[in-house]
Amino acid sequence: MIFLEKIIVSVLSALILSLTFAFSEYTPVAEQQAGVGYFSFTGLLFIYFIYSCPVYLIGGSIYSYFADIYLNQIQFRNKLLKYVTEFIVYVVGGLLIIGIFLILLGGYNSASNIYMIFLFGAVASLLFFHSSLAWKKTMEFLAR
Numbered sequence: 001m002i003f004l005e006k007i008i009v010s011v012l013s014a015l016i017l018s019l020t021f022a023f024s025e026y027t028p029v030a031e032q033q034a035g036v037g038y039f040s041f042t043g044l045l046f047i048y049f050i051y052s053c054p055v056y057l058i059g060g061s062i063y064s065y066f067a068d069i070y071l072n073q074i075q076f077r078n079k080l081l082k083y084v085t086e087f088i089v090y091v092v093g094g095l096l097i098i099g100i101f102l103i104l105l106g107g108y109n110s111a112s113n114i115y116m117i118f119l120f121g122a123v124a125s126l127l128f129f130h131s132s133l134a135w136k137k138t139m140e141f142l143a144r
Helices: 001-023 041-072 079-106 112-144
Strands: none
Touching: 001 041, 001 112, 041 079, 041 112, 079 112
16 A cells, blocks of 8 residues: 555656646747647646656656664654654655666766756756645544
């Protein structure tokens, strides 16, 4: 059941990330120039979702599953310390997953963009983390 939750959160996170990128990259029809090719909003959403969903499903779900197992074994004294620890663990996970994908895809040659790629990994992992927290709170609320 826990792994099913991770899969649902992965798809939800990929959808949120894809919507965010599609909104930021879409050029409204009124601003489009003649003779220039533009993607539709739906096309952008589909492209971003197709690329982000496997990363979330493979990397995010598996990492989050094991991270939660180990974090649940730790007894925290207060909720803030637990949140900060989970925050750091998920940021490290995002950096690790992006690093693994870069190695598997043959590395990256431009040092100037590597910072942005790792920043993207950290932000994507934090989106997963907060989506997971929201999902747990929603399920607790609905269980009442």
